[in-house]
Amino acid sequence: MGKHLTRKQLFEIIKEGKEFPHLKDCPECREALSLLKVFYMVDMPRLAEPPRGWVDKAVAIFPSESKAKSWRELVEMVFDSWSIPHPVGVRGSGGLSERRIQFRAGEYIFDMRAEHRRQDWLFVAQINRPENLPAASVVKVGKKEIMADAAGLFTWSSKRPPARLGFVTGDKIVDLPELAWKKPLPPRR
Secondary structure, three states, rough: OOOOOOOHHHHHHHOOOOOHHHHHHHHHHHHHHHHHHHHHHOOOOOOOOHHHHHHHHHHHHOOOOOHHHHHHHHEEEEHHHOOOOOOOHHOHHHHEEEEEEEEEEEEEEEEEEEOOOOOOOEEEEEEEOOOOOOOOOOOOOOOEEOOOOOOOOOOEOOOOOOOEEEEEOEEEEEEEEOOOOOOOOOOOO
């Protein structure tokens, strides 16, 4: 095939009715032209403002802040390896470099392993769920969004461990409780 039509040439077709024989043989350019015709806004009158009542009804459809808070309250920590004392023979600095955390949010289980390396932290998370619920699409780490790999694992690294975590599943955003990353001292005897 040859080169595709430029953006300028596509605009010339729309505005001036120019013809380019290339369009007959190129499905990509025909598709680009049809999209441009649908969304072309130059020299078009502005859209009218929608009626205020319609806007209010549309806003009312979305969940309110209170519903999002009630979902957040359903999240509970199930397991934190830093909160349980290790047997005497296992205690040492090794427990400080790894942490396993598990949260339950409704029927979802967020399971994360953190490993402190020399320069950074490595994190691997998995979200288990019953088959009838949608899979998690994104894990939110602060403002960053992590996508799952082919095995369904969310993997990332950072200089510091995250205080805020969450995940997106279906139409829900689940915010997990804030995490502290200073290991508690063992009780004195």
